[in-house]
Amino acid sequence: MRGHxxxxxxxxxxxxxxxxxxxxxxxxxxxxxxxxxxxxxxTTVIFEPDLAADCLSVDGRPRPGAAxxxxxxxxxxxRAAAGASLRARVLSKNSFPYGAGLASSASSMAxxxxxxxxxxxLDLSLERLSVIARHGSGSAARSLHGGYVLWREGTRADGEDxxxxxxxxxxxWPLRVLVALxxxxxxxxxxxxxxxxxxxxxxxxxxxxxxxxxxxxxxxLALAARDLAALGEVMERSCLTMHAAMMSARPGLLxxxxxxxxxxxxxxxxxxxxxxxxxxxxxxxxxxxxCAPKDEAAVRAALEATPGVTRVIACGVGxxxx
Ligand code: PMV
Numbered sequence: 001m002r003g004h005x006x007x008x009x010x011x012x013x014x015x016x017x018x019x020x021x022x023x024x025x026x027x028x029x030x031x032x033x034x035x036x037x038x039x040x041x042x043t044t045v046i047f048e049p050d051l052a053a054d055c056l057s058v059d060g061r062p063r064p065g066a067a068x069x070x071x072x073x074x075x076x077x078x079r080a081a082a083g084a085s086l087r088a089r090v091l092s093k094n095s096f097p098y099g100a101g102l103a104s105s106a107s108s109m110a111x112x113x114x115x116x117x118x119x120x121x122l123d124l125s126l127e128r129l130s131v132i133a134r135h136g137s138g139s140a141a142r143s144l145h146g147g148y149v150l151w152r153e154g155t156r157a158d159g160e161d162x163x164x165x166x167x168x169x170x171x172x173w174p175l176r177v178l179v180a181l182x183x184x185x186x187x188x189x190x191x192x193x194x195x196x197x198x199x200x201x202x203x204x205x206x207x208x209x210x211x212x213x214x215x216x217x218x219x220x221l222a223l224a225a226r227d228l229a230a231l232g233e234v235m236e237r238s239c240l241t242m243h244a245a246m247m248s249a250r251p252g253l254l255x256x257x258x259x260x261x262x263x264x265x266x267x268x269x270x271x272x273x274x275x276x277x278x279x280x281x282x283x284x285x286x287x288x289x290x291c292a293p294k295d296e297a298a299v300r301a302a303l304e305a306t307p308g309v310t311r312v313i314a315c316g317v318g319x320x321x322x
Contacts, residue, residue, distance in 0.1 A: 002044065002119050005111045005112075005115035007143050007321035008319070009035075009036055009102065010033040012033045012142075012282070013034060013148075013234070013290075014031055014032040014219050014234065015282075016138055016139060017194075017208065017245065018198065019192075019196075019199070020153065024159040025135055025159075026154065026162050027151065027162065028199075029153050029209060031142070031151050031212075033139070034177065035147060035317060036318050037318035038096075038315040039313065039315060040094075040318070041104065041110075042095075042111065044090070045118075047088045047120065048088070051086070051088070051089060052087065054071060054075055054088050056071045058108070059093055059094055074112050074113050074116065074136040075088055078116040078117055078132060082121070090112060092108055094108070102181075103282065105136070105140060106137055106140045106142065107143050108137075109137045110130075110133045110143035112133070113144075117129060117132075126164075126321070127164070128163075131159065134159070134163070138191075138192075139151075139191075141162070143164075145164050145166040146320040147317060147318075148167045148168040148172065148223055149166055149167065150164065150220070151163070151164045172223075175228070175291070175316075176290070176291050176314060176316060177289070177315040178299055178314050178315070179287075180287045181312070181313065182263075182286050183310070189253060197253060198249045200249075201249045202248045203248060204244055204245040204248045205245050208241050211238070215234050215237065219231060222234060231290075235278050235279075235280050235290065236280065239279070239281055255281070257285040257308065259309055260281060262306050262308060263289075263303065264281075264287065266303065267279040267287070267289055275295045275298060277290065277291040277295060277299050
């Protein structure tokens, strides 16, 4: 009745921002990500006969409320698959700041789905676990697989085909991702809420949606060819188009801080100096820089020297949840 799993976070190269079904957490468009090895969640799930409700602790702190409700959505699907009704104690530990726009919901929901399945003796495929984890957090659909992962939007109304699939294993292209932490505080607008507000009120939302499929195609070609300049160009474009749509929601949604903007300029200046480095930013102030291993030391030093940066975490491409 006890299971343990580790799953890595992922960062989208082509972003997910908008749902076609909020209840099932189905994305309006596909997205493409890289799984990162240094940011991960380790989760233990214990199903216990005496528990009246699921209870969750994250990094040693009880998390009743929204975080537990999210975990219960995933646990309910695992329970249904196993024909079980016991409630669970969930102990979750992150190798990085939780709830700060660093994809902790992706790694934690992916680890939870696998640990819970194992606790109840279920041997589910990564694709099936991806569908289940997606109910807790959309981007978690991309955290079961390692390497470079495509989350298809799917066509089925029940969402069973909207799961992650590995496009390339980590060895295909051992890029580096340097995460420049700008502020360790927790974000005030959740991704789900931000997406709904963007879809409802941004005049740029339709343009954002139109941009995704061409970017997915270009990114897949660049990945297959290991063309960093082409991939970096698509990655920055997808990030900026998504943020433009968020910023033009009413009220405008701005996750950036001064240091976020300084880092964008720093990355572009490094490129002008001849380094192959590209940025992306999610629903938080941090900047993730993608580069080849040979440029890592120079990029890291430049990011660390940018005012407002508290820490840089270096990641390689991570493997499957296990
Ligand atoms: O999985 P969610 O609901 O936390 O949404 C993730 C949204 C972004 O990180 C901004 C983009 C993405 O594709 O990961």
